[in-house]
Amino acid sequence: MGHRESPTGWGYMPARIEDVAAHAGVSTKTVSRVLNGHPSVRATLRTRIEASIRALNYVPNPAARGLAGNRSYLIALLYDNPTASSSYIMELIVGMLQACNGTPYNAVLHPFHAADDLAARIDGFVATHRPDALVLVPPHANNAKLLQRLDELDIRYSTISSKLRQSRIDIGFDERRAAADIIEHLLSLGHRRIAHVSGLKGHGAQVWRLNGYRDALRKAGIEYDESLVVEGDFTFASGAAGAKALLSRRRPPTAIFAANDDMACGVVREAYERGLAIPDDLSVCGFDDTPVSQLISPGLTTVRQPCREISCLAVESVLQSIRDPAMSLKARVPYQMQLRASTAKPAKP
Template sequence: MPLRKNADSIASLQSLGKPATINDIARLSGVSKKTVSRIINNSPLVRKDTREKVETLMREVGYTPDPLARGLAFRRSFLIGMVYDNPTAQYVVDMQNGALDALRGSSFELVVHPCDTRSPGYIEGVKRFVQQQKLHGVILVPRASEDQALADMLEEIGCRFTRIASLPLDETSQMVITHDRDGAAEAADYLLSLGHRDIALITGPSAYRSAHERTAGFIEALHNRGIELPAGRIIEAGYTFESGVAAAEKLLLGKQRPTAIFTGNDEMAAGVYKVAMRAGISIPRELSIVGYDDSPLASRLWPSLTSVRRNTRDTGRTAAAMLIQPEGKNAMPMASVRPHLIVRDSCQPPQD
């Protein structure tokens, strides 16, 4: 029936102060609930004039489809999950903001699931999360993304996923590559260009593939320029501020300290700053420091930290965009987010 005849019914609905339901839309527009659902989900099986009539009504009454309710009707939700196990809070926040950038304006929402990949039951926990929420797909963030058993489980239950990792681990359409090895190599080349030869490395935890890639890229770049890094100049830490402090104490409080340190992330670099300040070591006059991530922390430290930018927000945006592409149609190729060095004030040539 014409919408103008429904003016009183619409006014009555609005006066109640309650949100309109899909049943209200179907009744007022004179179509079936199934037709309304098809319009909401952009089905091509609806005539143009019917679609325009129903969409006009939805705008008039302020009807917004509920993502979870839509999913239940179609045996799936319009929810994208993000599974992560990462000790760096800023990294996780930037990744979430990137995913939200991609989902904004779409029908999808983001739900997050922190986990402990060292727990023997964590994969079962992720499985329950996926099945209870009826997720459309999952973004796997390092270090969870590096666990093949987790990827295999998602494949088995038929859940789409995108893996973020420092090198290819899966089908190209399911990967976002961050090229951590290249970023670390650029940091090494920069320190060498300044004239540093006694260089130390504070790595991330060995359980993280990113730590292996950054370590390998840094050591390989030094080797290519004829510099071998002694074992005593390599300290494993945990990607946290506290672990950076502990590692820096081993390197800076002895008799022979390095002239430069590369850390596997900015949090650990901040720990080096603290130890240097306590020991009266001037940055960058007596000690040059390069971090990794180029988090907001890098520009807030004093002197500001030279760091490898890896565009975490862009990474999250790309991963989410890959998931909401229709399956089998215009599938996105393997994506790359290239790191590059941001030079600030924490480095200079070594003293004679």
């Protein structure tokens, strides 16, 4: 059942396409057509063959398929090793696994240190692993030379939250709008002096989130005060440093919006060091809804970035683009505000 007895009588040998063909009384080529979704197979025959496949418990051998069809059935997630937050990557890979589920494709991780010669080093990577497609996240997703090299090598890819127009397939969410939403939440609580610890320059996320911050202030008729924005780099330490600068002002802000959760944790740390209570003395918001935002006390108000949906869609569309090279897609998936206890009405000033 579902396997041939091996000649030695020991161990199982999985069924081959030939066995399925024999079982269904057709040629191997026809089975192959069914397997690969080729259209010209009559519905009745198709069902019969599918039944045989199930009966024999047949699963095509990926290596054989790959060799014959010059494919690897591998989709690699390229991320920047030290920079990328591990929970972010983990969420992405889970979404990718979900998208690969039921397909012959396999998702693999590939950390890649961002550096000048990345576009060159990619050649070695491609030669070694021959992925059928790539999924890129920032900062790689914003590396124009890298994308160009991939185009030259004729490797399909999709990007996540890229700021480059060059990328034919990009998935993200409306970060600007989400940042504005979170500021509006603070405004609605009564905050007027709202500071921002921004992200690393070069990331789209830095600009979008900053712009959303400005949008909301403008809409509320509050003048933009450049001195209330300090530059961070998405790390905990930079968040703490940013908060230190902001809270040392003569008139410190009543709320700080950090461009990601790690930096928000840094802000919380600095407040803790100064004996400021959150949210009573200072409201804090993050961005991304990484696991830490629920583990920290008080819980962090943040925006849930729909990582799994994004990476799942990124994989689905890049697979589609293998069939249809002309395909192009810029998708924005819905996000969600997560209101937790780190934000509240400001104390009387």
